[in-house]
Amino acid sequence: MKSAFWKDTFREIWKTKNRFISIFAIIAIGVGFFAGVKASSADMKQSENAYYVKSHLMDVQVISTLGFGEKDIEAFRSLAGIQSVMPSYTADLYMETAGNRSVCKVYSLPSADTAEQDNINQLTLVEGRMPENEGECVVDSYLAQQRGFSVGDTVRMHAEEGEDISSTLSREEFTIVGTVESPMFIYKMQRGTSTIGDGSAEGFVYLMPQAFSYEDYTAVFLTFTSAEAAQAYTDEYDSLSEGYVDTVETLGDTRKDARLEEVKKQANQTIAENEQKLTDAKEQAETGFADAEQQLADAKTELENGEAEYAEQKQLFDTQIAQAEQKLADSKGLSEEGWSQYNTNLKAVSDGLAELASQRQVLITTRSELNTAKQQVEEGKQQLDTASKTLEEKQREYDEGLTAYQNAKQLLDGANQALQDPSSVTSEQLVSIQSGLNQLQSGLGDLFFGYMSGNTALKPQLDMALATFSTTLASQKELLDTASEQLEQGKKELSEQQKAWEAGKTQYEQGEAAYQTGMQQLEAAQKQLDDASVELLAAQNQLKAADKAILEGEQELVVQREEGEKQLRAAKEKLDSGWTEYEDGVAQLEEEKQKAQQEITDAETQLADAKQQLTELEAPTWYVLDRSQACPGYSNLGEDAGRVDNIAKVFPVFFLLVAALVCLTTMTRMIEEERTEIGTLKAMGYSNGSIIMKYMTYGVVASILGSVVGMLIGFQLFPRIIMNGYGIMYNFPVTMAPFRMQLAIPSMLVAALCVIITVYAVCRGELAQRPSQLMRPKSPKPGKRVLLEKIPFIWNKFNFSHKVTARNLFRYKQRIFMTVVGIAGCTALMLTGFALKDSIMEIVDKQFSEISLYDMMIVPEENQIDKTMQAVGEQSLIGAHGKFLQETMTAKAGSEELEVYLSVPEQMDTFTDFIDLHTRKGEQPVALEDGTVVITEKFAEELSLSKGDVFTLSGSGYADVELTVGGIVENYTYHYVYMTPRTFREVYGKEPSYNLVMADWKDDNQTDSEGVFSALSEQKAMQGISFLSTVKDGFSDMISSLNYVVLVLIVSAGLLAFVVLYNLTNINVNERIREIATLKVLGFYDKEVSAYIYRENVILTILGTGVGLILGIFLSQFVINTAEMDIVMFGREIKAWSYILSAVLTLLFAVFVNLVMHFKLKKVKMVESLKSVE
Incomplete structure (x- = not known):
């Protein structure tokens, strides 16, 4: 029997799987959201703590006004509880390349002999490699990304203008070989304060220790053995850290006097060494100056002797040069007379050649003109020949035409004679005339012969043809007369052209004779000039030889003069240089004396100042910084995690309550629907406990499965989403999202208890009745007039469907209440999410634009x-x-x-x-x-x-x-x-x-x-300056990161709203399945049936949305007040858009659920649904 009972229980789950899945989904969303958001804060802290442990983040950073010596480092190592000690060099410098300059915090990497346990603040290599020599560096990966620095770039490090970088670094230029992340700088938006620039660092750089010029360490990083056991951001760690800070400060009080003595001792030793160096320098200077004065005296005597020798040599040189110049002048005179005569003769020859060239040019021109004339004569001859031939051709054509005319005229006259006197011609003559006329004009001879043969009818035609032929002969006669006149004119013109040609030919022959005579005269003159040119060439060669001798003499004189002057000049320059060196030596000696005296005086003053400073030197001050002070963003992450935790204190709890309330409603409706089956089981002898166990098993299984799945997803999804959002501001190299039993067990118990209590209470009420009562359908509630029926002005305007909807709404008050509460809860959650976003976003603008009006705050x-x-x-x-x-x-x-x-x-x-x-x-x-x-x-x-x-x-x-x-x-x-x-x-x-x-x-x-x-x-x-713009940007970044948390809240609330609406609508349809079947039997169409249900849903959704908006105002204020940090007040205003979006999203979810349920209503089977009670 028990086996059948459990089979029936699990068959119930399968039969109502939609309802089971709804409960499962609501519990999964509620528990998953609650557990996930609640775990986010702890996961953020645990993830970052894992990164700190992995990278061996320092617990304390110590800075001293006098730096740290080896004895200080040993003192740190001797402290109880110290795990690691790493001394370091630090500086604030500018990093510059190609117009890009950034303020950076510069640190030294651990030295090669640093033990692994002392390698604190280990870097994570993002790109490239670590430095291998002092000319290489690694830079902040975020800075490289923002400012465009790349591996392989060469950067220059420098201090403020006017400050010498050599006191800090051994070189200025470095090559970027890699980009890194540091556990000291998890906050991307801030890299700490700086002593240069505008007071804020933009990034960090790590160099090899050899690149620094410091003698003493400038900072020491410490970790403690017990610190790793305590997680960061916990009270335990903060307490330990505070104790370590006190311990180190106590050490500082102990070490400060010893450090002062070390510095004084080292300074005294340095002063003594410098005093001895000063004494040695004085003695060395006095000896050197005496030697220099003796050398200058010897140099002066040597220079004076050189001056006398120079004057004697210069006088001898001037005499020799004068004699050579006179000899050359005489030779030049003779040469000039010869060249004068040569030039006269040359001019005469040149004039003759010019005249000859002129005559030659005239003859050339004449020759050209004769050639042209000759060509014209020849062309004229050709034209005469052509014209003569043309005239002869025309004469021949004229003669032939005249003969033809005369023959035709004679034939025509014969025909006319025959016509006048036929008897005067013989038959042979008629045939001859016929043949001749036909040749002259086709058909004319035949007409003539026909007529002469007796055919008088041809007379008119013949007369007309003869008349035409006579006219044609007259025209030919006129043409022949014209041609005769043209021939006579052509003959006349040809005769004139013949005479002109003969005259041109005669003129050409005369010109040719004159040309030949001129050419003979020209050749005779050319021979005379050629002979004169030969004589001039011989004279020219003689003069050139004389000039060459004179030129060589001048060149030799110039060379001798230059050589002599060069030697004299060199001697003079040597003397001048000697005197200059002598004077410079005197001046330099005097200057060196003054400089040496000044340096001695300055050294004595510096030694005196050093002694004075040494007497005034005070014990060093140690600045002991914990992580919150030394690591930018360390505290910010804790505060942001705290904000997430504050939000998680309220919002997820209310979220879970809404989910539990809907589950409670679902289980209540399920048990009320299955009262018949409960009565049957009770009648079969099952105990009340067994029956309660069936439904309790149904609800608990759904709750536990939903809780487990929800937590498995929630513990992974929500913390990672939130950390991913905060990843814009923080580095999360390690992301941890463990399954947290301390949240899982209470969440699961709450979900299960809600179901257990609901099932027990509802089942106890039903089981109080007899089986016979339970097996009969529950009597419907009696109908009664609703409030609207008492207002006829409204009620009478309703149609049947509207009236039924109104009565159902007022009839099922419990269903209305639960639906409105469920929808109101989801709307309130969405409005709270939007309100939280509004409250956060308005802080920055209001605080830094409307309240704080200053631009900078300076601490003097x-x-x-x-x-x-x-x-x-x-x-x-x-x-x-x-x-x-x-x-x-x-x-x-x-x-x-x-x-x-x-x-x-x-x-x-x-x-x-x-x-x-x-x-x-x-x-x-x-x-x-x-x-x-x-x-x-x-x-x-x-x-x-x-x-x-x-x-x-x-x-x-x-x-x-x-x-x-x-x-x-x-x-x-x-x-x-x-x-x-x-x-x-x-x-x-x-x-x-x-x-x-x-x-x-x-x-x-x-x-x-x-x-x-x-x-x-x-x-x-x-002492420092704070610019409001920097504060505003940092605060804005910090606050805006909460948007990701708010987005998670809004999306989750929307998802819950959809599931709740679907579940409540599904329950409503299941409860009224017989009513829906009845409507189909009555002939309602599918759309009308859907509208019958949707109308109620829409009204309840609108009502629930309105209640939710009101409830959301109070819930949002409660959440905002709870989420606020002690030092921050969120905004108190909810934007109109937040109300609109919350309402619209709820209504959209309702419309979507109605569309989904429409297809379910279409599948309702009328007969089976109406028989379901049986």
């Missing part, structure tokens, strides 16, 4: 506030600036206390240039008046203060005073108490000791943070 050197004000005022880019007192204080009200900042301005009239005091609601200005103080809103909430209340303010060096709240102002970061200078004097009885300067840029479009930082640093007018 101690008691140097006036110097700082003067230096700030001298900066051309800075406008308004003022003094402030800002102290960390403790505020108390009742049993509550809070750390706050007291802020007191010196000038009240410029206070509003830096801080805007106004309320959050309505943004009404709040005046800072004497006698009261103004506090920030989160401060007031934490201590439950309101305007007019009194609280106590205390602080180191200040008496406890009671202050009255005069106003509460909007503020989102930290807690402030604003007080006037007069109020300060009244309550503390002393003047404010201003320790801070706030300043604005004169023009927001013209800023130079780095320039101002450098200028103030050079004037030693500040």
Whole structure:
């Protein structure tokens, strides 16, 4: 029987698998989200801690004003609990390449002999390799990515302008061989503070130790044996770290005097060595100067002897040169006379040649003209011949035409004679005339012969033909007459051309004879000139030989002169050089004497100063920094993980409650639906416990499976999503998402208990009835008039379907309540997610654009506030600036206390240039008046203060005073108490000791943070400076990372809303399956059946959405207040878009679920559904 019972239980699961899967899905989403989000904070911390352990992150960094010697390092190693000690060199420098400059923190890598356990802050190589020599470096991978540095680039390291890098590094240029990540710099948005640039470092660089010029170490990194056992970001680790810091500080107090003595001893030894060097230098200088003076005296005597010898040699040289010049002058005179005669003769010959050339040119021209004339004569002859032939041809043609005309005329006259006197011609003559006429004109002879043969009818035709022929002969006669005239004219023209040609020929022959005579005369003249040219050439050769001799004499004279002058010049230059060297030697000797004396004086002064400084040298100060102080972003990660944890305290819990509530509804409806089966089991003898166990098994199996799957997914999915979001800001080289039993077991128990309690309570109520009652269907609730029926104006306008919907809504109040609550819960969760996003995003703009109006905050050197004000005022880019007192204080009200900042301005009239005091609601200005103080809103909430209340303010060096709240102002970061200078004097009885300067840029479009930082640093007018833009960017990055968490919340809430809507709609359909079947039997179409159900769903969804939006306001405020950190206040306003998006998403999910359920309604079988009760 038990076997059948369990089979029936599991068959129930399979039969209602949709319902089982719905419960499974809701529990999986609820538990998975709860466990995953709750585990995210711990996983973030554990993942980063694993990275710290893997990379051997330091626990403490120690910096000393006098550096560290080997005895200091040994002292660190001797401390109890010390695991690793790694001394290091550090510096703040600029890294520059191709116009790209960044402020970097520079560290030395461990030396080659460093033991593995002492290799602290181990780097993770991202690209390339580690340095192998002092000219190589590795750089921050994030900086390389942002600024475009690449492996293989050569970078230059340098300090501030005017500072010598050689005191820090042994070289300036380095080659990037790799990019790395460091456990000290997990926060990508911040690389710590710097003593150069604008006070902020942009990245880090690691060099070989040999690249540094320091004699002593500048920093020491320590780890402790017990630190690895304690996880970072826990109270245990913080307590251990605090104890180690105290231990190291105690060592510092012990070592400072010894270190001072070491430095003094080393300094005294250096001073003694330098004094001895100075004495030796004095003696060496005196000996050297005496030797130099004797050498100068010997040089002067030698120079004077050289001057006398130079004068004697110069006089001899001048005499010899003068004699040679006179001899050359005589030779030149004779040569010039010869050249004069030569030139005269040459001119005569040249003139003759020119005349000859002119005549020759005339003859050449004549020859050309004769050739042209000859060509014209020949061409004329050809033209005459051609014209004569043409004329003869035309004469022949004329003669032939005349003969033909005369024959035709004679034939025509014969025909006319025959026509007039036929008897006068014989038959042979007629045939001859016929033949001749036919040849002259086709058919004319036949007409003639026919007519002459007796055919008189041809007479008209014959007359006409003869007349035509006579006309043609007349035309030919006229043409022949014209041709005769043209022939006569041609003969006349030909005769004239013949005469012209003969005249041209005669002229050509005369010109040819004159040309031949000219050529003979030209050749005779050419022979005379050629003979004269030969004689001139011989004279020219004689003159050239004479000139060559003169030129060689001149060249020899020039060479001798140059050689002599060169020797004299060299002698003179040697003498001048000697005198110059002598004078330079005298001057240099004097200068060296003065320089040596100055150096001796400077050395004596430096030694005196060194002795004085040594007497004034104080014991070193050790700065012992834990991880939160030495590692940028270490604390930020802990705070961000804390924010995630704060959100996880409320949101996932409410999320899980909504899921549990829907599961409760599902199980309740299931048991009510199966009352018949419960009655059957009870009638069969099953005990109440067995029946309860069936449904409890159903619910518990779904809950446990859903919980297990949800946790398996949730523990992996949500922490990784959140860490991936925070990965934009932080390095997570190691990602850990373990299965956390401390969250898994409670989550599973809560889910199971909800089901167990629900099943037990509902089953107990049903089992109280008799089996016979249970096996009958539950009587439907009696119908009754609803409220709308009492309003006829509305009710009468409803159709049947609308009226049924209204009655069903008011009839099933429990179903309405559970549906509305489920939808409202999901809508409230989505609105809370959007509201959390709105609250986070408005912090940055409001705090740093509307409240904090200053652009920079400068901390002066101690008691140097006036110097700082003067230096700030001298900066051309800075406008308004003022003094402030800002102290960390403790505020108390009742049993509550809070750390706050007291802020007191010196000038009240410029206070509003830096801080805007106004309320959050309505943004009404709040005046800072004497006698009261103004506090920030989160401060007031934490201590439950309101305007007019009194609280106590205390602080180191200040008496406890009671202050009255005069106003509460909007503020989102930290807690402030604003007080006037007069109020300060009244309550503390002393003047404010201003320790801070706030300043604005004169023009927001013209800023130079780095320039101002450098200028103030050079004037030693500040300890540090903080630019609001840098703070704003860092805070913005920190806050915006929460968006990923909020996105996870919104998406998860949306998913839950969809599953809840689907489950509730599915339950509604299952409960009313017989009603739906009845509607189909009555003839309702599928769309009408769907609309019948959807109409109720839509109304309930709208109602639930409205309730959810209202509930979301309170839930979001609760979540926001819980998620806030102590020093941060989130925004309190929910944007209109957040309401709209939450409502629209809920309605969209409802529409989608209705579409899905439509297909299920179409599959409802009417007969089976109506018989389901049987």
